[in-house]
Amino acid sequence: MHAEKNTKKIWMIIVGCILGVIWISPFYLMLTNSFKTKKELFSDTLGLPKHLNFDNYVNSAKDLNVVSTFMNSLVITVVSVAIIILFSSLAAYAIQRTKSKWSGFFYMLFVAAMLVPFQSVMIPLVSVFGRVNMLNRPGLVFMYLGFGASMSVFLYNGAMKGIPQALDEAAIIDGASRWQIFTKVIFPMLQPTTVTVALLNVMWIWNDYLLPSLVINQPGSQTIPLTMFDFFGQFTKQWHLAMAGLTIAIIPVIIFYFVMQKQIIAGVSEGAVK
Known part of the structure; x- marks a missing residue:
């Protein structure tokens, strides 16, 4: 029995190592090739760079107009995530605390919306927003x-569902309004979920290319994924600059993850216990 457990443990370690290598391989390729010249990248894609070529980062940052595009991506991401957190938490609170047939209907409506692919509504959405002059950054935030x-x-x-409704009733007895109950009692208890919602939406919005390309594809308002496409022209593809640009682009998301790591682990642990 003991030998069988050790065998299973060894196999789990082997499978875990294989999955880890598969997961980290794109990051390895991106990081190592970001320091290579164009010639070296094509001659030895998998190997380590012979010399650390930081010119790729300088040229990539210049071509990306990194300060302007970074601020565009940052503003759109922060505003969109903040609005999503505010309205989604309020909607969930209203659905969960209102016991009626309509609350169940609206909840199922939100769940069903998760199954609708963006590509199926892409053309009519852009058409409608174009008619009301909303093909701009506020319109993009509204779409997100x-x-x-x-x-x-x-x-x-x-x-x-894990927060007792007795807390609401106690706060009402103390004279709190519904808004005060939500902001002072309920929302602080949702911190792990809020961090999870924020992380998922930050990664999605920060890296999104398709929706911004349809809405704000104008000079001066482009996000990092949009300007990254400039490295891939009709006759040439600057992979060495693209790798450096991708490395620059993912740094904010990595920083955000490590800063919020404790809250993310707490949210996962809380979900596991429940």
């Missing part, structure tokens, strides 16, 4: 709210 709310409401609704 629409596409991100369904999953966020689903997560918040599940978390609120």
Whole structure:
């Protein structure tokens, strides 16, 4: 029996190592090739760079207009995620605390929206927003709210099931309004879920290319994924600069993850216990 457990443990370690190598291989290729010249990248894609060529990062940052595009991506991501968190948590609170047939209907409506692919509504959505002159950054934020709310409401609704309604009743007895109950009692208890919602939406919005390309593809308002496409022209592909640009682009998301790591682990642990 003991030998069987050791065999299973060894196999789990082997499988874990294989999955780890598969997961980290794109990051290895991106990072190592970002320091190579174009000639070296094509001659030895998998190997380590012979010399650390930082010119790729300098040229990539210049071509990306990194300060402007970074600020565009940052503003759109922060505003979109903040609005998604606010409206999704409020919607989930209303659905969870209102016991009626309509609350169940609206909840199922949000869940069903998760199954609708963006490509199926892409053309009519852009057409409608174009008619009302909303093909701009505010319009993009509004679209992100629409596409991100369904999953966020689903997560918040599940978390609120573990919060006793007696807390609401006690706060009402103390004279608190519904808004005060939500902001002072309920929302602080949803911190692990809020971090999870924020992380998922930050990664999605920060790296999104398709929706911004349809809405704000104008000079001066482009995000990092949009300007990254400039490295891939009709007659040439600057992979060495693209690798450096991708490395620059993912740094903010990695920093955000490590800063919020404790809260993310707490949210996973809380979900496992429940």
